[in-house]
Amino acid sequence: MNRIIVVSLISCIALVGCNSKESVLEKDYINIAHRGASGSTPEHTYAAYDKAIKQKADYTELDLQMTKDNKLVAMHDSKVDRTTNGTGMVKDKTLKDIKKLDSGSWFDKKYKGEKVPELNDVLSKYKKKTNFYIETKKPDMYPGMDEKLIKDLEDNTILKENDLDNGKLIIQSFSETSLKNIHKLNENIPLIQLVDDKVVKSLNDKELKNLSKYAYGLGFNKEVVNKDLVKKCHENGLKVHVFTLNNQDEVKEMKELGVDGAFNNNP
Template identity: 45%
Template sequence: MKRLGPVLLFITIVVLMIYKLQIPLSQQVNSSNSNTNHLIVAHRGASGYAPEHTIASYELGEKVNGSYIEIDLQMTKDGHLVAMHDETVDRTTNGTGFVKDITLDEIKKLDAGSWFNDMYPEYANEAFKELEVPTLEEIFQTFGNDANYYIETKSPIKYRNMEEKLLELLDIYQLTSHNDDTNHVIIQSFSSESLEKIHELNPNIPLVQLLAYTGKASISDKQLAAIKKYAIGIAPNFPSINQAYVEKARKSGLDIHPYTINDKEEMENALLWGVTGVFTNDPELFQNVLNTYNRMENVAGKE
C-alpha cells in the first residue's frame, strides 16, 4: 500500500485513538448500521425531506440509514400520546391551539403535511397533503418492536401521568421486554424530573438527559455524576460544545448524542471529538461521513 503523507497519517492516528476511547450504548443496538458504533437518530424522522413527525417522515428516516426514529410526545385533551414537537398545532398543521386543549378526533382532522410542501417546494410531494398527526400507538403498530425508538417527553409537567402512559404502551408493544440483547427504546427529556420518574418506574430503560446552552457549554463533574444516577448519556446542542466538553462527558462514562447536526463539516468534527451518536435531519449524509471516518480508521490500523 502506498504510504500516507505524515500529516494524513497523524490525523488518522488521532482519529483512531479517540475512537478507541468510546464505549457507546449503540454497540448494543440491533440496527441496519451494525457496522458502526454510532447512533444515527433521524431527527423528527427524515425531517429535512418530509413533514416532521409523520409516518412518511419516519419511513423515510429508516430508508436513509436512521438507526433510531425520534418521537417528540405531546398529550391530547383526552389523554392520547401524539407525535408533535410543539405544544401547539399551529406550526405543523392547518389548525390552531394547544394540543392539551384538543381531542384526538379533532387533531386527526388536521392536515399535518401540506405546510411542508409550501415551505420546502424543492421537496414537495403530493403524497404529503392531508397527512395525519400519528399517535404513539400508531407508530408502534406501523414499525413494530424490532424498530428502534428515541422518544422525548415534551413539557411533561403539563401532562398528568405522561410517563405512566408511555411505559404502559411500551409494555403493550413489548418494547421493554422484547429481545434483551438490544435496546430498542431510549427515552430523552429536558426534564430531569421526568427522567427520574421513569427510572424509578423502570430502571432498565436507557435514558438521556437533554441539555440546552445559550453560549459556550460547560458541565461540572458534580452535574455529570448527578445525571449518571438515572441516565446513560447526555444530548447537548452541538453549536455550544467543543472537543473538551465531549471528552469530559465520555471520561465520566456517559454517552453523548448532540443535536441537531446537518452540516458535513460539523459531522466530521463531531466524530473526531468522540461523540457516540448524533441527531440529524439528514441521516444519509451522516452515514456517508461515517463511512469515510471508518475507512480512515481502518487505514490507520493497517499502518
Template identity: 45%
Template sequence: MRNSLIISFCLLALFFASCQGRGAAPAFVFTGDFVTIAHRGASGHAPEHTMSAYDLAVSSGADYIEIDLQMTKDGELIALHDLEVDRTTNGSGRASLMTLKEIKALDAGSWFNKQNPQSAEPSYEDLEIPTLEEIFQRYGTTVNYYIETKSTGMENKLINLLREYSIIGSDSKVILQSFYSKSLKKIHRLAPGIPLIQLYRYKEQAKMTTRELRSLEKYAAGIGANFDMVDEEYIKKAHSHGLAVHLFTVNTDKAIQRAVEMGADGVFTDYPEKVKRKNLLSKGGLKFKQPE
C-alpha cells in the first residue's frame, strides 16, 4: 500500500511538471534594461544580413543581432529577409527554389555600395549570404541572437543548430520571433525554455484584447510591433499580462526617445550605436530570464 501511494504521488508530480512545461511561456524579470536589437545587423552601415553588418553590430555594443531565416531548396537555413534574392543580391528568384551552392554564388554586397555611396566600402563587394551555421561558427556563445522564422517548416533545423552549438542554456541569450504563431507554438513544444516574440504589423492604431493577450501568454514572452502604430496604452496593457514589447524599426534619435517614453522594452534599429550612445533606460523595462 505504501509503495503504491509513493508511485501515485510521483506520477502526479510528473504530470503537473509536464503540464507546467508545456503551458507556460518562459519567465522574465522586471529591470531597467532597454534592449538594443541590431536590425539585420548594423544594416544602416553595411549590407544587411552579411558578416560585415553583424560584425559592426557586435562592435557597436548591440544587445542582440537580429537574423531573418529563409530555407534553401536543399534544406539549409540562410540569413535573408525577403522570399526572393532580387533586392539584396545580383540574382533573382525565390531562395526556397535555389540550392545553397546557387545562393553562395550571389553577390550580396555591391547593391549596398550603389545605394549608399556615403557608406560604401570595397570590402562589401561580393559578400556572401551567410548560413545560420556560419554565423554560429563565427560568434558562438559570445553574442546574443534574435532570430526570426520567416516561414513554417524550419523549426526542427533551427532548434537542432541551437543545441549543436550549445547556445541554448549557455551564457549567450537567444530570442526567437515570428509573424507565424504556428511556428512559435511548435518551437515552444520543442524547446519551451526559449523566450518567443509574436510579431504584428499593424496598418492602423495597435490594439490588443484581453482575450488575445491571455492567449499569447501561453507561448510567448513578448510582442514585436511597428513603432508608428503603438502607444503607451498598448504597451501598458501588454505589460499587465507580463509581456515585453519591442518596436521596429526605430532609427532616429527622436523616435528612439519616444519609444523610451512610451515604456517600450527595446527597439530594432539599423543604427544600434545611436541607442547605445544615449545609454537609455526604459521605465520598468523587461529582461528575459534565461532558462537553467
C-alpha cells in the first residue's frame, strides 16, 4: 500500500513538472521587438518578424490598423504613404488593396515585394514561434476594432487561459477606452496603458491605483522614465515598459532604472 502511495506521489510530481512553464511575464526584463527587428529590416513585414524571432526577442510587436472591409493589418501609421509604394488612409482601402502594396522597397531594394501582413496571417504563421505584443492604434477611428481583435485572437487559439498566464499575449494602447473595452471582453489579457509624456508628472498614487484596476502595467517614453517613477508604479502593482531603445547602452540604462521591459529596434 505504501509503495502505491509513493509511486502515485512521484507520478503527480512528474506530471506537474512536465506541465509547468515559466511565464515570460515573470522575467526580470522583457525584450520586445519594436515592429519586428525594425532597425535592420522594414518594419511590420515578415522579414522583420522572422529576424526578431531569430534574435530570440521575448515578444514581437504588432501595431494594428483596420481596412475598409474591417480586416486588421499590421501597420504603424494610419496612412500607407511612409512604408509602402501607395498613398492614402488604411481605412479607405480594402484588404485586397493593401495586399497589392510593396512594403519593403522604401527600406532597401532587396526587400522589394514584402507585403503588409494581415493580423490573422501573422497569428497563424507565428503562434508557435513567438509571443505577441499588440497595440490598437487610433481605435476611435475604427469602430469595432477591439471586438475584431478579440475574434481574430480567438480564431487563432491565442486566448487560452494557460497561454495568457504564460505571457503569450500583451495588448497596449494610448486609448483607455480601448483597453477597458478589451478588459470587459477578456479580463485575463495583460494590458499596458501607454502614457503620454505630458501627463507623466501628474500621475499620483490615486491615479496609479485606478489604472491598476484594469492594467498590468504602464508604457512610457524612455526619456521621461526615472527611478522614482518606476518605484511609484511598482508600489501600485504596475509593471513599467519603455519605448524605444536602439542599443545595449540604452538597455543597460533602463535596467539600472528598474524597468520591467522595453521595445527595441535591434532586439
